[in-house]
Amino acid sequence: MADSSERSPVIQEWPGSYPGQGLNSTDPSMHVSASSMAQMEMMLGCQAQGSVLRGCGGEERVGGQLAYLSYMQPCTGNAASSDQHHISTQQDFSSFLLPPGACRLPSGGPPGACLPVTKRTISKNSVEYRLRRERNNIAVRKSRDKARRRILLTQQRAVQLQEENQRLQMRMGQLTQELETLRHVLAQRHSMQPDAGEPRC
Amino acid sequence: MADSSERSPVIQEWPGSYPGQGLNSTDPSMHVSASSMAQMEMMLGCQAQGSVLRGCGGEERVGGQLAYLSYMQPCTGNAASSDQHHISTQQDFSSFLLPPGACRLPSGGPPGACLPVTKRTISKNSVEYRLRRERNNIAVRKSRDKARRRILLTQQRAVQLQEENQRLQMRMGQLTQELETLRHVLAQRHSMQPDAGEPRC
DNA sequence: CGGTATTGCGCAATGG
DNA sequence: CCCATTGCGCAATACC
Structure with missing residues (x-):
């Protein structure tokens, strides 16, 4: 189902290929800053860079808070562009x-x-274009699969760490208790036989 | 830039709205099962379910292993369908x-x-359609932002847990060592003053 | 039945 | 050049 095609930022179309054409459109959305948020290690997110100017209306991430609103309609009249579907944006x-x-x-x-x-x-009708797209689509699917796996692993790792943490905490409690007991015993003996005192500190 | 439009899986265009348009249509939404996947907590990932039949060529995830290849060209003759761009897939x-x-x-x-x-x-040219799309686009951005934050938090949590784990492990080592020492001392005293033996076990 | 939230997908820009 | 990542919009679906 989805074939998005009318986005032709760099690619243009040939004037006589199919019946109804027109043009297309695009959408610039600026992506002003992005967030940045550099924290701890990893930082896999890395979203901040993005493209450089998309969405025509303008993606206004008002202030620093989210405002998923903007982007708005494309500056152009839109619609009339391609053949059948989508008016695009x-x-x-x-x-x-x-x-x-x-x-x-x-x-x-x-x-x-x-x-x-x-x-x-590059013509969108060219075989070369299609090959490129197809290869990229494959790469995208692969990359996303990888990302999904990575995320899943991280989640599982977090869960395991949490469990191990609890185990350690428990064990620590036991050890502490045992130490306490031994110290008591030692103290008691110490008071009972002051003669055998060693500098055990 | 991107406007994807020619994907008209469900929506078709009206024959007389704009120069090239069509009409639209419908969408049934079967809701097959859904997934469920219940795993530990979080489990945000949830990829396994996806849609129920997309891509015409057929999305063949051969066997169980990745094969980002398939999907291939659309079953139909392709290209010639819409107006200009994309031959889609x-x-x-x-x-x-x-x-x-x-x-x-x-x-x-x-x-x-x-x-x-x-x-x-629903016509792709209709104001209603555009409103729906725009609202969905906003929801999508919002949802992805949320997902990004969630992932980031999980990563940070994993890192923190790992650090804490190391601290605990170290502390455990110290405690163990200390216990060992005390035990030694006790044993020594025990052998030195057998008369003072208590059922300390 | 209406909406929003999620998700997979392809596209294009961009980074290696 | 290639592939890998990423933001984006679309459509299907899940979820209320």
Whole structure:
């Protein structure tokens, strides 16, 4: 089901491929700062970097607190873009984000030696594009699986540590008690036979 | 940037709203079982359940091991379906998944009292649809933020527990040593003054 | 029945 | 170039 396609930030489309097209859109969402939160070791989260400018409306993480609201509608008129589904919400802002000189339609340039900045203008219909996407999708699934496993392991580790902690705490209690007892015994003997006093401290 | 739109699993477009649109449709939501997975506490992960049949090619998690490969191209001829972008990879299989009687084109039925299964035929262009999407997007961001925080907390907890564990282990070592010493002392005294033996055991 | 919360997914940007 | 990560929106579903 889901095929998201109309997001074409860098990729542009060819003008005559299918019946209804249009354009697309994108969505810039700025991602201003992010949180940062550096704490302890690990720090796996690492979310702070993200992309650099998405969501057109603007993702306003008001102040420092969450405000999942913004992002709002795409600046553009939206909707009318592609063929059937989705009106999307994002649009192509790539031209604004790309370095100057990057905006070129994929019409005719030689496929190999294009301009420097523009990656190369990849057509969404190209086999190459699909291959890239497919490979990335695979990588994404793999990466997420890994992340899920990692999280699960961390949770299990926490549980085990907690259990072990309790065991240790209990054992400590026993040892302490035993020590107490022995000390008592020693003290008692000491008072009974002061003659045998050793500098045992 | 990203607007994913061409994924129209359930939603279709109306034939005359915008230049290229269609209509939409429905979604049955079977709710098969759900999962349950009860494990220790937390257990936030919960991945195992997922949806019930997505990706047309078939998501084959071969055997039990990962095989991020499959999913493959959509069963259909693909590409040609929508307008421009993406050839997608997923397609609408909803009709196969819907309960019998659910497959109806959004052609003419009354908008309010449709069949039971079909929610109501929601247009992707409708304001209502956009509102729903926007609300869901907010919920998604919120949920992910929460998940991130949760994961972070779990990691920190694990680290703290590990540290505490080490402290406890060390303290235990000291106590054990001390006990050992006391026991030695006692034994020595015992052998030195057998007359003072008490049933200390 | 209506909503929000979760989750898997693909996309695109970006980091190695 | 590649793959790995990550934020994002979408849709299906779970949960109230």
